[in-house]
Amino acid sequence: MKITRLVFSGLLLLGLALFPLLLPNPYYIHLLVVIGIYAILLFGLDIVVGYTGEISLGHAGLFGIGAYTAGIVFTTVGAPFWLALPAAIAVTAAFGAVLAMPALRVTGPYLAMVTLAFGTIVQILINEMDFLTRGPQGLQVLKPMLLEHRMTVVDFYYFTLASVLLALLVVHHTLKSYIGRSFEALRGSPVACDCMGVSVYRSKVLAFVMSAGFAGLAGGLYAFSEEYIAPSSFNFELAILFLLAVTLGGRKTRSGSVLGAAIVVLLPNLLSDIDLFRQLTVLIACLVAIGAGYAVLRTRTTLRQLTVPLVALAVFVIFAFTLEDIAEHRLSIFGLLILGVVYYLPDGIVGYLRALVKRFRPQWVPAHETIAEHGDAANVWSAPSCGAGGEPLLEASGIVMQFGGLKALNEVDLQVAAGRIHGLIGPNGSGKSTMMNVLTGIYTPTQGDISFAGQSIGGCTSSHIALRGVARTFQNVQLFGEMTAIENVMVGLTHTYELTLIDVVLRTGRYRRQEHEARVSAANLLDFVGLGDMHNEEARHLPYGKQRLLEIARALALSPSLLLLDEPAAGIPPADLPELTAMIRKIREHGIAVVLIEHHMDLVMGVCDRISVLDFGQKIAEGAAGEIQSDPRVIAAYLGGEATAQPA
Ligand code: ADP
Ligand code: MG
Secondary structure: OHHHHHHHHHHHHHHHHHHHHHOOOHHHHHHHHHHHHHHHHHHHHHHHHHHOOOOOOOHHHHHHHHHHHHHHHHHHOOOOHHHHHHHHHHHHHHHHHHHHHHHHHOOHHHHHHHHHHHHHHHHHHHHHOHHHHOHHHOEEOOOOEEOOEEOOHHHHHHHHHHHHHHHHHHHHHHHOOHHHHHHHHHHHOHHHHHHOOOOHHHHHHHHHHHHHHHHHHHHHHHHHHHOEEOHHHHOHHHHHHHHHHHHHHOOOOHHHHHHHHHHHHHHHHHOOOHHHHHHHHHHHHHHHHHHHHHHHHHOOOOHHHHHHHHHHHHHHHHHHHHOOOOHHHHHHHHHHHHHHHHHHOOOHHHHHHHHHHHHHOOOOOOHHHOOOOOOOHHHOOOOOOOOOOOOEEEEEEEEEEEEOOEEEEEEEEEEEEOOOEEEEEOOOOOOHHHHHHHHOOOOOOOEEEEEEOOEEOOOOOHHHHHHHOEEEOOOOOOOOOOOEHHHHHHHHOHHHOOOOHHHHHHOOHHHHHHHHHHHHHHHHHHHHOOOOOOOOOEHHHOOHHHHHHHHHHHHHOOOOOEEEEEOOOOOOOHHHHHHHHHHHHHHHHOOOEEEEEOOOHHHHHHHOOEEEEEEOOEEEEEEOHHHHHHOHHHHHHHHHHHHHOOOO
16 A cells, blocks of 8 residues: 555656646646645645634635735745745734634634634735735736746746645654644544643634644745735635635545645636536546446445436536536536535545445545564553552632522532542432533632642633643533544544644654554553554444543543542443443552542442532432442432442
8 A cells, every 4th residue: 555655645746847838838837736735725725624623714815915924025025035924924824823812712614704704804905905006907927037038937836846845744754643633632622632732722723723824835836826916816705615625635634635626727728618617527427437336236235325426417518518618607617517526425525435435445544654573561550640559639619600599519529539439429410521621620619628648629621620630521422523533542642742833843753763662552451451453443433331431541641630420331332331330440459540420339339439419419428339329318318229339
């Protein structure tokens, strides 16, 4: 696989390098330059759209900021070319940080609105700031000098090609590293991200700044390639076009970005020639017909399931051959094509092709994601950093948590000793999960203090608390769904990396060593929770019970001193409960304190050293299993007739 890829990339590169010699047509060369520039922008846009899962309609604005910065620095200020481009990147990246501010507060459609407003404001400002931008009249930017002569279109082509390759290297290595995983984790669950010590705040700002940096580079190149920029070039339509290109090509792949760029640049050109359009239609129709034939003959697809796309295609072919003039229908055809692709290929063209490969070779995983051997047991556990067995580790006193008129927690005290299992039980709605959220910084308590390992953690952020050594699972599973099991665990290992961006981009020895160590630890943790054979399974495709186990593995990756488990047995088949019990005991054996919220009384009574009982937000009892079972208040409040469960 690796060899084919290498050969293919080499050939592609050779073709691109020879292109201006084989086809010295400035128009085609310019088209390729624009594709390259768009591809750079899409690499960046994909960070936000594909990885963090946000929508940005502000990238046309960022593109414009890059173009104008380069243009002004080069033309008005008179600085050299090699300064103009870095300036464009830096200024645009700074605006990316501005765009990150709303992204930290709102998501989804609201963020789309805000970024749309951002793009509009940028366009208006460019228009109005006459003294700097020459307003609607536009800015003339000549190509830079190269040695003695002015750069030609071909020179600029090679420069753009080099820029694309450099951008590709930077973005690909970053996104395949722990940084990319933290971006991707944001999409899956921001809360879990924070609780794995990966600060949502930092990741989001970094994602937007990086994304904007690429938009700035693309914009700068665009100014020199077009030699003229005007505010109207960076309008709303362009923002939509970029978004479509990313979805069309395929999220989370660099080839998807390049393909998307090629499509949105070339399609309008292809659509201006009726004969070319007809040939293209026939080609697509043949491909789809072959695909459909194959699907019917070899898979369980029936002809009926394919009716709609086949009829649509037939209509399209008829349409193509009855059309006299294509120019006036260009936009509607463009729209129809996009509609079809987005509807039938939600993961884009590259995503679809990958799914095909997966179907024919179910065991196929990208080469870099397999790990040969990981029998290194020393890598599984790092001993907890604080607290010897039995000493107080966590002390929460007088915790009050008020939601409007409801006191979910009322003056609750909780002490957890290092290396012990502490049960937290109580009827539904008694405030157990709320307590856990307070302890991990998700809620700030209305009153009360929390100290961990002798230091107050009241008011600390979730990621801060997590890095101090408090890990958790969630009652409603919060996995990073699109990431594989091993990647989920590796997000928990983010704290183990000590690298600079340079290490990541250049994949230095340090980087490769740390990445390998993390992968080995993650594999060992998966073995520990019994998911050893599911490394490359996407988390969302795991059965519910396994998802809970994966959450435990991910939490252990933090090397915590305290592990909070919120109903770990929910969804686990009764036959597997003894295994879970053994696992929790083993975690304690490694010196990790556990707070266990659970409804399975056998499990709780069997493993807990101490148990606290909550009812209506108040602690009504605390003690060893035996004492709790015979406490009349507990029996009345919660255990009822089940109070006879015996410790295992
Ligand atoms: P459980 O013991 O079942 O885990 P919870 O801690 O989830 O109970 O909930 C305790 C009470 O607090 C419930 O009445 C719940 O409705 C309320 N509650 C929990 N979180 C919130 C919130 N974010 N806003 C308002 N009420 C909440
Ligand atoms: Mg709960």
